Amino acid sequence: MSDIVTTDLSRFGYRELKMAASLLAAYCESPPDFLGDGVTVMFNTRSGCVFLTDEDFNVGMMNGDRLEQFHTCFECGAEGFAEEIDDHECK
Template identity: 40%
Template sequence: MNKIFQNSQPTSDLSKFEGLALEEAIDLLKAYMFQKRRATFLHDGVRVYFDPRTKEVFLFDHRAKRAKLEYSELKQWAICLQCGAKGFVEGDEPRFMNDTTCAACASIEPQTRRTSKRLLSHQKRKA
């Protein structure tokens, strides 16, 4: 496997966590320990991960649900499958309709979304 590609993948191998990432992982695990019952979006198979590309530390379960800390509170973290936007599912101004679709992409008509995807895939093939 290409070493550059291998080093940019999220990992649960603690030896690959950087100093600040380890501290954040500790805080995340402490929050999980105390807030586990309130974090109903997380289920079995919860692991801590570090993404060396984005420097993000997060919890991840067997159903691909993510959690991060926001002001010491464990919250569901989402990545839009349409546009790649990241953010918390709940909050003062929720940017996400659910854990896979941001509010902006949810407001786009389904036909427009399919057309946009086709255009993007066509542009990628051209490049």
């Protein structure tokens, strides 16, 4: 694990801790089927994103008030929620 992405809560600011709390509350209310074993809360210190990830590198983020899968196209690097990258074209 690099210094950019951390699971160390002491490195989370108040904003990031609140984001983590929202993620965990959404996860408790309705565990998503796209996250498997080894779910961890992570914080990207460069982007400011807080997200859940599992041992297969699936990612869950809050999209408004809903926990949704965050996708990455491994061909072109496009990232986003399903509605944001459904129609993307790899170049």
